Amino acid sequence: MVIKKRSHRKRDTSPTLVIKEHDNELTMDDKTRSESPVPGLFRSSSPESPVPALRASSMLSSSTLSSFDYDVPNVDSSNMSSSSSQVSSKFTMFRKNKAVKWILGAIIKLAIMFVLVRVQRQRKVVDDSSTNDNTADNTQQLEQLYAMPLPTTPQELSEVNGELAKLDPEFILKWAHHHLHDSPELGDSHPLVQATSFGPTGLVILDQLSLHNLLDTIPVITMDTLHLFPESYTFYETVQSHYKSPLHLTITKPLDMIEEPILSKAEFEESYSSTLWKDDPKLYTKVTKLEPMQQRLEEWNAVMWITGRRRSQGGERVKLDVLEFEPYPQGSDMYSSAAKSTSPFHSSKGRWKLNPLAYWSYDQVWSYIRDNNVPYNSLYDQGYTSIGDEMTTSKPEKADEGERSGRFAGFGESNKECGLHVDFDFEAAADNKLDYQEEKEEEEAEPEGAENVTCDIDKARQGECSEE
Numbered sequence: 001m002v003i004k005k006r007s008h009r010k011r012d013t014s015p016t017l018v019i020k021e022h023d024n025e026l027t028m029d030d031k032t033r034s035e036s037p038v039p040g041l042f043r044s045s046s047p048e049s050p051v052p053a054l055r056a057s058s059m060l061s062s063s064t065l066s067s068f069d070y071d072v073p074n075v076d077s078s079n080m081s082s083s084s085s086q087v088s089s090k091f092t093m094f095r096k097n098k099a100v101k102w103i104l105g106a107i108i109k110l111a112i113m114f115v116l117v118r119v120q121r122q123r124k125v126v127d128d129s130s131t132n133d134n135t136a137d138n139t140q141q142l143e144q145l146y147a148m149p150l151p152t153t154p155q156e157l158s159e160v161n162g163e164l165a166k167l168d169p170e171f172i173l174k175w176a177h178h179h180l181h182d183s184p185e186l187g188d189s190h191p192l193v194q195a196t197s198f199g200p201t202g203l204v205i206l207d208q209l210s211l212h213n214l215l216d217t218i219p220v221i222t223m224d225t226l227h228l229f230p231e232s233y234t235f236y237e238t239v240q241s242h243y244k245s246p247l248h249l250t251i252t253k254p255l256d257m258i259e260e261p262i263l264s265k266a267e268f269e270e271s272y273s274s275t276l277w278k279d280d281p282k283l284y285t286k287v288t289k290l291e292p293m294q295q296r297l298e299e300w301n302a303v304m305w306i307t308g309r310r311r312s313q314g315g316e317r318v319k320l321d322v323l324e325f326e327p328y329p330q331g332s333d334m335y336s337s338a339a340k341s342t343s344p345f346h347s348s349k350g351r352w353k354l355n356p357l358a359y360w361s362y363d364q365v366w367s368y369i370r371d372n373n374v375p376y377n378s379l380y381d382q383g384y385t386s387i388g389d390e391m392t393t394s395k396p397e398k399a400d401e402g403e404r405s406g407r408f409a410g411f412g413e414s415n416k417e418c419g420l421h422v423d424f425d426f427e428a429a430a431d432n433k434l435d436y437q438e439e440k441e442e443e444e445a446e447p448e449g450a451e452n453v454t455c456d457i458d459k460a461r462q463g464e465c466s467e468e
Contacts, residue, residue, distance in 0.1 A: 007241060066440065126336060146178050150352070152343055157323065164322040169208050169356040172322060173306075176354055180303055181217050189301035194220045196294060198235060199387065200365045201308030201357050206243070207374045208356070215246035218306075221296055223252050225288040226265045226391040235377045242375050252292035259291065277391060297351070304352035312361045314402045324353040362403055 145167075152155040162173055180191040194209065196202030209215045222236075240249060253261040256271045277284045297305065311320050327350035345352075357365065362385075369376055379387055383395045386404045394406040 011281060091324050105227055142171065142174060145175050148175070150179055150345070151323075152345060154344065157325065157345070159324055161321045165359060167207050168211060169205065169360075172354070172356040173205075173208060173214060174212065176306075177214055177218065190217075190219050191301065191303040192218050192306070193297065193300060193302045194218060194306040196220060196222055196306075196308055198222060198232070198239060199308055199386065200362075200376065200380070201310055201360070203305060203374050203376055204360075204365055204368050205308060205356055206239070206247075207368075207372060210243050213246075215243065215248070219248040219250060219300070221250045221252065221293060223289045223292055224254075225389055226254060226262065227288075227391060228316060229379060229387065229393070231377055231379050232387065235375075238375050250296060252296060254288040255291045255295070256287075260296070261292075266270075274310075277389065301349060303347055304354055306354045306356065308357065309355050310357050310360055310362075310365075313404055315404065320358045322355050322358045324355070326353050327351050454458060 098173055145163075148160060148163060151160045164175070167175075176192055194202070194205060196206065198206075206215075206220065209218055209220075224233075236249075236251065240247060253263060255269055256262050256267075262268045272284075272287070273279065309317050309320055311318050325345045343349075368374070377387060384393065384406065385396055386407050387393055388407055392408050396402075396405045
């Protein structure tokens with residue numbers, strides 16, 4: 001298609017279209033324009049469309065158009081105002097058309113969606129970049145941390161604690177896991193174990209182990225003394241349901257005189273008594289907590305166990321370090337092998353204790369629990385701040401009292417520490433256990449109030465029986 005200007009030819013005032021078809025020249029004035037082979041192409045208006053020329057021109061086949069060369073003449077300036085008016089009229093009709101409005105609205109919406117998608121993609125790129133940077137920083141920090149081994153001297157222990165005190169629980173747990181579970185000498189044992197009564201701090205640690213995929217290799221152990229609150233037994237099920245398969249939970253039971261598990265409170269009272277907890281608190285702690293836990297730790301070849309103790313809990317915990325070495329207690333079965341190594345921290349002499357939240361406050365612990373929807377014992381909503389056995393646990397009397405002020409009521413202010421974390425004389429407790437067993441056997445053989453009476457029937461009838 002070729003468009004030419006025919007400026008050398010004189011024209012009348014009306015527009016004339018000159019069409020060349022091959023070598024034959026035709027002209028169309030206003031009269032003949034109505035007889036065009038493409039009706040409506042040159043009309044100024046049409047009831048069928050707001051853009052009549054566009055609608056009419058669509059009727060022209062591509063084969064027809066290709067056979068014409070169009071030579072459009074110049075239009076006289078006197079007709080410009082009329083053309084502008086026609087264009088304005090067409091634009092008004094175009095703007096009022098509903099279909100056109102819908103199309104324009106759709107185009108605008110698509111444009112907005114396109115912009116939003118681009119913005120979201122840019123944000124994601126920034127977030128991913130930030131995450132990658134954080135991951136890279138964490139990886140670098142862990143590599144430096146893994147280079148720090150378990151201490152072998154008291155000086156090294158002090159230096160390690162100085163480093164661990166600066167870290168979040170995540171890194172402390174990963175550091176311990178790296179050194180204990182990446183050793184080829186461990187086999188199928190469980191060198192790292194969490195021991196907890198499912199208090200707030202223990203729950204934060206448990207959630208961290210789950211969050212960082214450590215529960216598959218770190219078992220959790222809790223001690224059922226058979227004297228817990230009903231709510232505490234219900235919470236066992238809550239914890240198992242919340243963490244499901246990754247959680248390997250072991251619930252120990254008290255041990256009887258021959259170190260067999262006692263499965264019910266009635267059986268416990270039959271083996272010992274209903275008041276053992278106050279008659280002999282040390283023996284009670286030994287048979288309900290220490291012996292069951294030590295038995296399981298020995299089976300697992302545990303090298304370190306994780307606790308939920310914190311400095312802010314007060315008492316003997318105010319100077320607590322993140323990492324401690326706990327020698328085997330005198331009188332225990334493990335203590336006899338202590339002389340085999342000269343290292344003060346050899347596994348033959350004791351176990352490591354890890355306190356990942358040693359520097360956390362009570363408020364920090366509960367903020368984590370609420371922010372991360374960690375389940376907790378419903379007794380805390382009733383005013384308890386620390387929970388143990390039902391008969392030795394009470395609510396704090398004053399709001400400003402310590403977190404553990406309600407524990408071991410009646411045992412004195414200096415005796416608020418759990419029996420798992422005090423220097424325990426196993427030999428003395430064993431002697432107490434034997435003494436208690438002998439007294440129990442004597443009571444069963446000769447019930448209290450019974451008397452040996454020697455008397456025959458005749459004397460008995462006459463009231464002359466004598467006591468020996």
